Amino acid sequence: MAKIMIVDDAEFMRMIIKDILLKNKHEVVAEGADGEEAIEKYKASKPEIILLDIVMPKMEGVEALQKILEIDPEAKVVMCSSIGQQSVVKDALKIGAKDFIVKPFESANVLEVIEKVL
Numbered sequence: 848m849a850k851i852m853i854v855d856d857a858e859f860m861r862m863i864i865k866d867i868l869l870k871n872k873h874e875v876v877a878e879g880a881d882g883e884e885a886i887e888k889y890k891a892s893k894p895e896i897i898l899l900d901i902v903m904p905k906m907e908g909v910e911a912l913q914k915i916l917e918i919d920p921e922a923k924v925v926m927c928s929s930i931g932q933q934s935v936v937k938d939a940l941k942i943g944a945k946d947f948i949v950k951p952f953e954s955a956n957v958l959e960v961i962e963k964v965l
Contacts, residue, residue, distance in 0.1 A: 850874050876894050924943070
């Protein structure tokens with residue numbers, strides 16, 4: 848069981864991921880809707896894994912990734928992206944993201960990536 852934070856500006860996407868995680872005995876310790884919230888809630892909740900959307904208001908996921916890694920170089924961040932964002936995903940992986948999950952989310956993919964990153 849992992850303590851996971853979900854950051855996505857679309858509430859229904861957070862609900863889908865949360866449902867997958869809870870059904871598989873993971874704990875959702877925090878949720879956020881943008882990069883700024885991701886940073887604040889990371890500091891407060893210290894999750895084992897962050898599922899971080901790329902395209903968000905206020906602060907994009909890649910910028911939030913950089914700032915979280917400045918706070919905690921050991922942070923395990925998994926980027927969540929739509930199909931057409933391969934170049935951004937590659938940048939995020941170079942910066943230090945551990946993996947990525949492509950939307951729409953499929954339970955098996957989400958769980959496989961979480962197991963791998965843990």
